Amino acid sequence: MTLPRIDVLVPTCGRPAALAVTLTSIGAQDYPALRIVVSDQTEGSTALGQAEVVAVLRYLRARGHQLDTWHHLPRRGMAEQRAFLLAQVQAPYCLFVDDDVILEPGLVRHLHGLLARHGxxxxxxAVHGLSYLGQERPAQEQLTFWEDRVEPETVLPGSSAWARHHLHSAANLYHLQRRLGATPESARAYRVAWVGxxxxxxxxxLRAAGxxxxxxxxxxxxxxxxxxxxxxVMERFGGCGMLPSGAYHMELPTTLKQRTIDAPWALLPHGDPVALPPSSMPARERP
Structure with missing residues (x-):
């Protein structure tokens, strides 16, 4: 069976060691039809020229992966960085992976299978924060599976559905999937506020939604x-999380120091870009 191509998009800035780890985990995927696109916004000397990254890029090319690397400056914000990466996409599917995430080897294959199945x-x-292992938070482990096909859904900042993001804090999802005995071969879709x-x-x-x-x-x-x-995208076409996840956060300090303007609160109905509720900040980047 011929697998559809997937373009893996990695935005990065000032994290050569973490980038090398992330790219290595991408190279270890058991999904061969991958093209990898890296957009580096490190000021001055690019992270793409650091020895650890150069070594991994050589490894990926030796494994037969097509690679496109860019030193994309000036910095005009993460939304523009992601827009630039999306403009490079040639494949029917694109996978955004942050530069501080470790992927299990079968993640891309299972994620694609879930997306294709639900259309x-x-x-x-969602990324697991393994430094929180053992810190059980049952009140934050609420989960609702999609029993049939994933359907379009409107989720707005501050709505009841917005509170779903607590499931992705710390190691909540990891604890839950372990208790449920979830396996990648029987991956299931669940309702989300968003996935980081x-x-x-x-x-x-994605392009049709803007x-x-x-x-x-x-x-x-x-x-x-x-x-x-x-x-x-969720409002027009639906979206979901995958359980079990298979993605792990390195839990490095955020590179986005100024977080006053949170895009959904600033640009969606009922948003408030001045006084942000603490819960609006993505869990993986909270202090």
Whole structure:
């Protein structure tokens, strides 16, 4: 069976060691039809020239992966960075992976299978924070599976559905999937507010929903651009999380220091870009 191609998109800035780890885990995937696109916004000397990254790029090319690397400056914010990456996509599916995420070897194959089975706009693997292992938070482990096909759904900041993001805090999802005995071979789709760090899109549906074309409306310093794009896709085509996930967060300090402007709160109805509720900040980047 011929697998459809997937373009893996990796935005990065100032993290050569983490980038090398992330790229190595991408190279270890058992899904051969991958093209990898890296957009580096490190000021001055590019991270792409650092020895650890150069070594991994050689390894990926030796494994037969097509690679496109860019030193994309000036920095105009993460939404523009993601819009630039989306503009490079040639494949029917595109997987955004942050530069501080480790993927299990079968993740891409299972994620694609879930997305293809449901025919929705995106499927994501939420990242586990393993430093929180053993910190059980039952009140944050609420989960609702999609029993049939994933359907379009409107989720707005501050709505009841918005509270679903607590499931992706710390190691909540990891604890839950272990208790449920979830296995990748029987991966299931569940309802999300958004998924951070590792999200596979149907390229045509992401573009039809506008992609990241909202970037000029945001100042250079912002966050939540990935959330806003997912909410727009979810409203038109539906989106889901995958359980079990298979993605792990390195838990490095965020490179986005100024977080006053959170894209969904700034640009969607009922948003408030001045006084953000603490829960609106993506869990993986909270102090």
């Amino acid at each position: 929705c706009g995106f499927a994501g693997s 760090g590792c999200v596979l899109f149907d390229t045509a549906k 992609g990241f074309d909202f970037w000029p409306a945001l100042p250079t310093s912002h966050c939540g651009e990935d959330v806003l794009a997912q909410l727009r």
